[in-house]
Amino acid sequence: MKSVIDNFNRAAGQYEVHAAPQAALASELAQWILPGERTGRALELGAGTGLFTRLMLPWDGNYTATDAAPQMVALGRTCCPAAEWKVLDARAPLGIESMQWIFACSLLQWLPEPQKVLQHWRKILNPEGQLAIAVLLPGTLGELHELLPEAKPLDWHTADEWRSLVINAGFALEREQLWEQQSLHANSLELMRAVHAMGLAPHRAVNGGRLRRALREYNQKHVVADGVVATWRAWLVRARKAYKAATRP
Numbered sequence: 001m002k003s004v005i006d007n008f009n010r011a012a013g014q015y016e017v018h019a020a021p022q023a024a025l026a027s028e029l030a031q032w033i034l035p036g037e038r039t040g041r042a043l044e045l046g047a048g049t050g051l052f053t054r055l056m057l058p059w060d061g062n063y064t065a066t067d068a069a070p071q072m073v074a075l076g077r078t079c080c081p082a083a084e085w086k087v088l089d090a091r092a093p094l095g096i097e098s099m100q101w102i103f104a105c106s107l108l109q110w111l112p113e114p115q116k117v118l119q120h121w122r123k124i125l126n127p128e129g130q131l132a133i134a135v136l137l138p139g140t141l142g143e144l145h146e147l148l149p150e151a152k153p154l155d156w157h158t159a160d161e162w163r164s165l166v167i168n169a170g171f172a173l174e175r176e177q178l179w180e181q182q183s184l185h186a187n188s189l190e191l192m193r194a195v196h197a198m199g200l201a202p203h204r205a206v207n208g209g210r211l212r213r214a215l216r217e218y219n220q221k222h223v224v225a226d227g228v229v230a231t232w233r234a235w236l237v238r239a240r241k242a243y244k245a246a247t248r249p
Contacts (some may be wrong), residue, residue: 004110008048008069008199013074016049018088018194021232026105028179029134029236030055033101040100045090046107048072050080056103057105072083092120098123102176106132106234109154114162118169125241131171132238135140135162135177139233141200143222144191147214153200159235171239179236180231188218191230 066088
């Protein structure tokens with residue numbers, strides 16, 4: 001987990017320059033929260049620099065935006081001063097209780113044991129509390145990972161697996177959606193630079209010669225008129241705290 005936080009700390013300054021897919025996903029999820037619903041105590045986890053946060057404001061009540069990467073929080077505080085910003089570990093938020101909303105966009109796929117994390121989140125929601133999240137799915141950056149499997153920053157859960165995790169953590173699903181978008185990059189080298197700038201660095205080192213060969217092949221296989229494309233896939237869900245938590249493992 002520390003390596004993930006370190007990646008995002010390093011990426012903070014350039015994150016929004018390259019994070020068009022994350023911004024598009026944030027926009028899609030934000031549309032699910034209607035203006036009349038934007039009230040009560042809200043907690044956003046993994047807020048980064050505030051791509052989703054700014055779409056939620058103004059908010060009627062206390063809106064707390066958090067991230068485990070201090071550099072992200074510092075930039076978010078500058079970009080969205082109307083929110084209350086904190087450095088917070090999303091795995092088990094301490095000192096937080098009785099929330100009406102929990103939001104997490106492009107976060108949960110990074111956290112180990114996500115069902116336990118969701119159970120922690122459930123505990124801090126009030127009885128009528130709601131959850132709205134988006135998680136990345138298999139196929140995200142699939143073109144790159146097909147040519148360079150070692151460049152995968154993590155192993156992705158499928159939408160069906162995420163659905164089970166959310167239900168078993170004690171939530172009743174109200175709405176869900178599969179989402180897909182392609183990003184455009186000048187060439188494969190620029191794509192790889194963007195991947196690093198978005199905090200999606202490979203989990204292990206890639207041999208230089210192999211990397212160069214893979215990038216050349218990428219330029220040949222995934223070229224379009226203005227550059228090369230990369231695919232992003234996600235599952236979005238809005239869920240309500242169930243009165244009784246599921247008991248299945």
